[in-house]
Amino acid sequence: MKHLISTLDLNRADLEQLLDLADKFAGVLRRPIPKVPALRGKTVVMAFFEDSTRTRTSFDLAARRLSADVVNFSVSQSATKKGESLRDTVETISAMGIDAVVVRHSSSGAPRQIAQWTDASVINAGDGWHQHPTQALLDAYTIRKRFSALDGLNIAICGDINHSRVARSNVDVFTKLGANVTLVGPKTLMPPDTSDWPVELASDLDEIVRDLDVVYLLRIQQERLSSGLFPTVREYRSRWGLTTERAGMVSPDALIMHPGPMNRGVEIDPEVADDPRSVILDQVAAGVPIRMAVLFQVLGPGQFDPVTEDNGQVHSGTRSKSTPTSDGERLAATNQLEEVS
Amino acid sequence: MTTYAFVGADVVDQGGRRRQDVVIDGSAGRIIDLNPADADERIDVSGQVIAPGFVDLHVHLRQPGNEAAETIETGSRAAARGGFTAVVAMPNTTPCTDSAPVVNEVLTLGSAALCEIKPSAAITLERDGKTLAPMGELVDLGVRMFTDDGTGVQDDQLMRRALEYASSLTPDDGTEVVLSQHCEVSALSQGGVMHEGRWSASLGLGGQPAEAEELMVMRDIALSRLTGMRVHLQHLSTAGSVEMVREAKKAGHPVTAEATPHHFTLTDESCSSYDPVFKVHPPLRTDADVAAIKAGLADGTIDAIATDHAPHTPDSKELPFDQAPPGMLGLETALALALTELDLDIDEIVRLLSIRPAEIAGLADRHGRPVQPGEPANLVVFDPDGEWKVERTGLASIASNTPFHGKKVRGKVNHTVYNGELVVRDGKATR
Helix, strand or coil: CCCECCHHHCCHHHHHHHHHHHHHHHHHHCCCCCCCCCCCCCEEEEEECCCCCHHHHHHHHHHHHCCCEEEEEECCCCHHHHCCCHHHHHHHHHHCCCCEEEEEECCCCHHHHHHHCCCCEEEEEEECCCECHHHHHHHHHHHHHHHCCCCCCEEEEECCCCCCHHHHHHHHHHHHCCCEEEEECCHHHCCCCCCCCCCEEECCHHHHHHHCCEEEECCCCHHHHHCCCCCCHHHHHHHHCECHHHHCCCCCCCEEECCCCCCECCCECHHHHCCCCECHHHHHHHHHHHHHHHHHHHHCCCCCCCCCCCCCCCCCCCCCCCCCCCHHHHHHHHHHHHHCC | CCEEEEECCEEEECCEEEECCEEEECCCCEEECCCHHHCCEEEECCCCEEEECEEEEEECCCCCCCCCCCCHHHHHHHHHHCCEEEEEECCCCCCCCCCHHHHHHHHHHHCCCCCEEEECECCEHHHCCCCECCHHHHHHCCCCEECCCCCCCCCHHHHHHHHHHHHCCCCCCCCCCEEEECCCCHHHHCCCCEECCHHHHHHCCCEECHHHHHHHHHHHHHHHHHHCCCEEECCCCCHHHHHHHHHHHHCCCCEEEEECCHHHCCCHHHHHHCCHHHCCCCCCCCHHHHHHHHHHHHCCCCCEECCCECCCCCHHHCCCCCCCCCCECCCCCHHHHHHHHCCCCHHHHHHHHHHHHHHHCCCCCCCCCCCCCCCECCEEEEEEEEEEECCHHHCCCCCCCCCCCCCEEEEEEEEEEECCEEEEECCEECC
């Protein structure tokens, strides 16, 4: 796996391999010193063209837990505001000698474009309305922890589907892992054409809420209100919000999820966010091992030597263009994680 | 007197297709009645086609204002290499072509070009949709087509007034003034960077529904009925638009229409690469729309093929898809795409690329003419079976934003004659 740009590039086996790998890294994170030298000598650039606190922190932590060098390229105040082309910006970052670039961008497709202009691996940390692959992976990981598998689960994703990269990634990952997905919300927040999406559509949350194993709520942006996509927050909450009353109809075994940050009192009532069925903080926690798994899968074990730990090699800081490892070697390196730290 | 003869080709024009040698008097700029054997030079064009030079109703030459992307000179060279002997330059220049000084600048620069540069001018000042440009003054300078291209005139009342006012401007040369519309209701297309449909849904890009175009096509047909004025509808891209124009013509309304090669060749699926070279307004549509455009070109509903040649510098197309400007090159690939993609006889293609657009642009006294002695020598000579591969680096335009890079096409322009001058010879511009 050279890049992680869209979940559409992954099949079920790829997804399960990443989730299994995340399980191993979760074990590392439970140790007194939660760090392994797996990516020592690798340089990971955080190129966040759009502000993000939690995703950036999570990726940053994941990379550091793997001993990679992390560089922040703060773009929102940088060159792209001055009219520099995306290509020039990317080529500038690349020229410094890096192994991976984690990209957050407000424009759909930017990571795909960036991958054409750099030899580094590109990891999509969310692009426009398009994809947020690691969010979908950590969500699947969280669900799998609770239900052991997603096969046959009934999952509703509720809210602003059209403007949501989380929804697009999650629909793909959840359905590939065997879940039945229903999209719920007013027509104004639905994609214009979902005829080739493997989902059901519903406009009435109450009709389906009792049969759900997972209620997944999306954040409602204030700008959707001002652009007339629904009349009032009050009306949105009463029809599509997970109110306390509606949460009472949800199965006691179900999970309540949200990618954050929440608008308490809009898409989710405050008490519901703190309900025992809510796994919203588990989702955040799952972010680190998932992103470790992705970084590891993309960058390979690199200079990590399980025997001597510090083998004294000098690192150029640039990534070899040849495929660094076979799957077997990667697996071996992963298995060694228990023995080193 | 310098004379030269094209020998061995078929002529295709209003009179159909026939074997005919053509002799040109270069200094007089006319086709003459002379035995080819007596010409100063004979050019063997066996197996090729000689036709009246093409006329493009819709090009962006970027001058004045964005000479890094194209100039009138380089755009005219691209036009000549594409077989065009006249092009209508769109007014979205900087400053906007909405005043006599800018029209005069375009005309002056155009006088040295490799094809005729016919400026169009904006309907409203600054193309802002609010105040009429001094149309009468610009008609006196030779402008015959007015358009706010890039945006449609949103205000129904203003568009009605523009049509009515234009109808009282009657040029001495007997040609008509025509208003030409970029059909897009901006309230409905707002935020849309590609066609709204299954591809925009999965790519997470904002869509422009087909109806954003169709609503303005519908309105302009109604305004044409109300005012009795001719309306020319630019770059039709949807099946619904084609059907409405077909019905309007049946009902006798004076509506004309054009379509671009990219709208009969490409679909919205192309956008899945997120390469902004495929970003264009109106956007690339669906297979059904492509089929409808082809049918409209075949049955005469659509009068002309126009390229909407829109050069952009590389850095402006190396932005994210939603931020990049819309538009693609078209002049040098138009004939080849027509021959490759359309199932039409060559005389039909000559009608779409030359005869009808010359009439619509008010150029029919010197372009789109029969190929016979006494006529102005504005001609194209092409090999309808010549195969070639489009290369973005091999084009005469300064910009390289062709969406057809790497595409194998059929139909090669070998020679272009403008005003008697051989401006393209063996596929190469002579100056």
